[in-house]
Amino acid sequence: MKSPLRLERRLTQPRALGWQVPLVSIGGALLLGAVVLLLTGKNPIDVYWRIIQSGFASKTALRGTLVAATPLAFTGMCAAATFRIGIINIGGEGQFFVGAIGAAFVGIAMDGAPTSVILLSMILMGALMGSAYAALVGVLKAKFNTNEIITSLMLNYIAGILLDYLIFGSKSYLRDPRSMGFPTGKPLPKGSWWPTYNIGSAVIPFGFLLAIVIGASILFMYKRTRFGFEASVIADSPAAARYSGMRTRAKIISVMAISGALAGIGGATDVGNFRHVMDAKGLQLAGYGYTGIVVAALARFNPFSAVFVAIIIGGLTNAGYALQGPDFQSGLVGTLQGLILFTAVAGEVLMRYRIRVRNNEKNVAVAS
Amino acid sequence: MSGNIAVKMSGIVKKFPGVVANDGVEFEAKVGEVHALLGENGAGKSTLSNVLTGLYRPDEGSIELHGEHVTFSSPRDALNAGIGMVHQHFRLVPSFTVAENIVLGEDDGGVFLNTADVVARVEELSLRYGLAVDPRARVWQLSVGEQQRVEILKVLYRGAKVLILDEPTAVLTPQEADVLFTTLRAMVAEGRTIIFISHKLDEVMAVSDRVTVLRGGKTVGTIDTAGSSTRELARLMVGRDVVFDRVQRKNPAKPEQHVLVTVGLCANDDRDNKALNDVSLSVGAGEIVGVAGVSGNGQRELAEVLGGMRATSAGSFHVGGVEVTAGRVRRSIAAGIAHVPEDRLHTGLAASHSVEDNLVLKSYRNNPISIRSILNRKAIRSNAETMVQRYDVKTPDTETPVRLLSGGNVQKVLLAREFSAGPKVLVAASPTRGLDVGAIETVRERLVAAADDGVGILLISEDLEELMSLSDRILVMYEGRIVGNLSTQEATRESLGLLMGGATVGGHTA
Ligand SMILES: Nc1ncnc2c1ncn2[C@@H]1O[C@H](COP(=O)(O)OP(=O)(O)OP(=O)(O)O)[C@@H](O)[C@H]1O
Ligand SMILES: [Mg+2]
Numbered sequence: 001m002k003s004p005l006r007l008e009r010r011l012t013q014p015r016a017l018g019w020q021v022p023l024v025s026i027g028g029a030l031l032l033g034a035v036v037l038l039l040t041g042k043n044p045i046d047v048y049w050r051i052i053q054s055g056f057a058s059k060t061a062l063r064g065t066l067v068a069a070t071p072l073a074f075t076g077m078c079a080a081a082t083f084r085i086g087i088i089n090i091g092g093e094g095q096f097f098v099g100a101i102g103a104a105f106v107g108i109a110m111d112g113a114p115t116s117v118i119l120l121s122m123i124l125m126g127a128l129m130g131s132a133y134a135a136l137v138g139v140l141k142a143k144f145n146t147n148e149i150i151t152s153l154m155l156n157y158i159a160g161i162l163l164d165y166l167i168f169g170s171k172s173y174l175r176d177p178r179s180m181g182f183p184t185g186k187p188l189p190k191g192s193w194w195p196t197y198n199i200g201s202a203v204i205p206f207g208f209l210l211a212i213v214i215g216a217s218i219l220f221m222y223k224r225t226r227f228g229f230e231a232s233v234i235a236d237s238p239a240a241a242r243y244s245g246m247r248t249r250a251k252i253i254s255v256m257a258i259s260g261a262l263a264g265i266g267g268a269t270d271v272g273n274f275r276h277v278m279d280a281k282g283l284q285l286a287g288y289g290y291t292g293i294v295v296a297a298l299a300r301f302n303p304f305s306a307v308f309v310a311i312i313i314g315g316l317t318n319a320g321y322a323l324q325g326p327d328f329q330s331g332l333v334g335t336l337q338g339l340i341l342f343t344a345v346a347g348e349v350l351m352r353y354r355i356r357v358r359n360n361e362k363n364v365a366v367a368s
Numbered sequence: 369m370s371g372n373i374a375v376k377m378s379g380i381v382k383k384f385p386g387v388v389a390n391d392g393v394e395f396e397a398k399v400g401e402v403h404a405l406l407g408e409n410g411a412g413k414s415t416l417s418n419v420l421t422g423l424y425r426p427d428e429g430s431i432e433l434h435g436e437h438v439t440f441s442s443p444r445d446a447l448n449a450g451i452g453m454v455h456q457h458f459r460l461v462p463s464f465t466v467a468e469n470i471v472l473g474e475d476d477g478g479v480f481l482n483t484a485d486v487v488a489r490v491e492e493l494s495l496r497y498g499l500a501v502d503p504r505a506r507v508w509q510l511s512v513g514e515q516q517r518v519e520i521l522k523v524l525y526r527g528a529k530v531l532i533l534d535e536p537t538a539v540l541t542p543q544e545a546d547v548l549f550t551t552l553r554a555m556v557a558e559g560r561t562i563i564f565i566s567h568k569l570d571e572v573m574a575v576s577d578r579v580t581v582l583r584g585g586k587t588v589g590t591i592d593t594a595g596s597s598t599r600e601l602a603r604l605m606v607g608r609d610v611v612f613d614r615v616q617r618k619n620p621a622k623p624e625q626h627v628l629v630t631v632g633l634c635a636n637d638d639r640d641n642k643a644l645n646d647v648s649l650s651v652g653a654g655e656i657v658g659v660a661g662v663s664g665n666g667q668r669e670l671a672e673v674l675g676g677m678r679a680t681s682a683g684s685f686h687v688g689g690v691e692v693t694a695g696r697v698r699r700s701i702a703a704g705i706a707h708v709p710e711d712r713l714h715t716g717l718a719a720s721h722s723v724e725d726n727l728v729l730k731s732y733r734n735n736p737i738s739i740r741s742i743l744n745r746k747a748i749r750s751n752a753e754t755m756v757q758r759y760d761v762k763t764p765d766t767e768t769p770v771r772l773l774s775g776g777n778v779q780k781v782l783l784a785r786e787f788s789a790g791p792k793v794l795v796a797a798s799p800t801r802g803l804d805v806g807a808i809e810t811v812r813e814r815l816v817a818a819a820d821d822g823v824g825i826l827l828i829s830e831d832l833e834e835l836m837s838l839s840d841r842i843l844v845m846y847e848g849r850i851v852g853n854l855s856t857q858e859a860t861r862e863s864l865g866l867l868m869g870g871a872t873v874g875g876h877t878a
Contacts, residue, residue: 224742224743224745225738225741225742225743226732226733226738226741226742226743227741228743229725229732229738229743232718232721233718233721233725233729236718236719236720236721237714237715237717237718237719237720239711239714239715240714240715240716240717240718240719240729241718242677242697243675243677243697243707243709243715243716244697244729244730245676245696245697245698245701245730
């Protein structure tokens, strides 16, 4: 039996779909989520209301949401950045980890220096570590044409092992010598903590402001600079890029490096702004890198929109923490996020294709 | 020929944002005829075929197949009803065999492929229609002509009674085209219907029974080929007389004043086989030097070396007496070499980018298109507006992606960019392939005008007529070497044909 519906490729993508699709995706996810909730005997309206309350509706709620959103904004930008040149970087996770390692090292080692200097150094170090780690993937791709999805994914595992080694497997500089029994990271001295700002009634972490500024700059870079133009031509047709004298390999490496730097700065915000320690287990549990891919997909790979999508996803995560308890399973928020990913992918399909109702009879008379 | 109507399309309207591609087209093809569809670039031929094969839905109008109303919602529907299309760009899987490609996408086949059965049927079909191709060969091993035969076999295999061929000869050598025509005649003799799209008027005259001419999305008329002439067809197409006499030169060529010299160039092709073997040639200021040869004899590689896209293994090339570093596109651009590649839509242009972006594909690094690495959108827009007007590009606006333009307008965008860069040397590979007579005339005039301005032109083409009417001198390439250097007086179809086939005659240095 043929399905009565049929996908038809769109020749052009109407602009308005750019914001309609993400909204519809999230709406669709909430609807699907409602079904799940009903099936488990819960009142979806009540649950959603509580999520909104504890995710967005108060000063503390917002603060927690921004804390959760900041790393996601960076990993989302990371995934969006390579997409613009037609590469898929799954390695945001590992690049985030090494960024955190670098930033923690600097934050501890520079104890006593002025906060602004430390802060800048942590950002730079995070960016440097992440970008070097990602550039590795770029070099492999450019020189040996290895599949970037596989190499970047493998590097995630290696970075995870590195985290474990630094804290649990060795007496490294980052391990707290005072931690007995269960080893933990060395806490950052107070002077290395990143500031938060009270703007109106909101409390905004420095890292989040940084994400907005960087997101806007990256978007500008892709839309308005030679570099961005070259990246988009390479994504469209590598042959045309070569023909017009663009250095495609070098560009692939630079874009990977930029993408990695974004994730690396994300790692630095995690250490500097929030945990104030390189938390080997916590980082791996959070899975920021992978959630970032969802954020990027929902933002339709626009690095600036990714920052705002991160607020929504971050809010969900935050609400999940706040509401976790006997009547609110911890898996619920994960399920919702999974549904959002699912509908985001469906939304992406809708951007490229449209649904048509099939005329099932083979030769029907035209009614006209 | 029977008088039965196979296909009747009435009042077909198909609109795209900004253009009406089909504006009330009337079309009718009989059983057992080759019916040519003729029209300028952008006249709506491909759109009409896509409507007939269910790829597009018409906004208005109706289609009758053997007297019955039909609507198709996909090419598969159309194929089930007996209408198949051979697209200009093949849709084959290179790593699959011919037989596998042919049954690919059949939905009523079982899970297992009965290869022996398929092979036998394919062999039977290819014998019957003179479509020589080995069903067990893998597609990547086939020449372009053979791949086209596979596409035709694919639709025949599914039992198509009406076949649409969109510019099938654009990719064929003249010999291959002749073979194709025999096949087409064999098919109509069996009562099939062929709808044949082409810009080459002599082909249309030779192979088709009737011709329908489209202009600006409307049917101009349908006439019998017998009793018509290429001249009449051209007039119907463009609405005025087109003359293809030798275009008059304002300034004579200065062959001794070399703008391009190559010395012993050697280069490999993509599979690392030797493609260019000791190629030495020169092009004078204002000289149009034709390069003849059966495709695949090193012409493409020669163009790519000069354009900087391909590294050399020996030899050098010089523009205005200065050696150009090989294998560097930007050096070639800076030296003043413009390059019109064979593959327009994927090499010469970034297909999903807009017309305006494509027009600055090579100049985006220069002031005022970009200033300190920031793009100047205003300058890009106004550059595009000037070019679109000057080169008569038909496009809804400058933001339209080039892949949505008709074939001829795609080429105009490319030529506009390359001509306007003020080159010293222009390397053009098949610049008029797929263009309508009016557009060919324009391109030829532009080439000649550039030569009049002193640009040295290397014109690579398989169209001997074109080479003979434009060139000051014709080189012949065979297996990566230059095997002939003929003045236009010496060059005849016969002498060129012999040299292209590898016979050795006369001088070697160019
Ligand atoms: N998918 C599309 N979206 C927007 N415009 C289109 C699309 N397809 C075709 N057009 C426009 O419709 C017109 C007719 O195009 P079509 O491809 O049918 O011309 P054609 O006669 O086949 O020309 P050519 O000989 O150059 O191939 C052109 O102006 C073209 O730009
Ligand atoms: Mg066409």
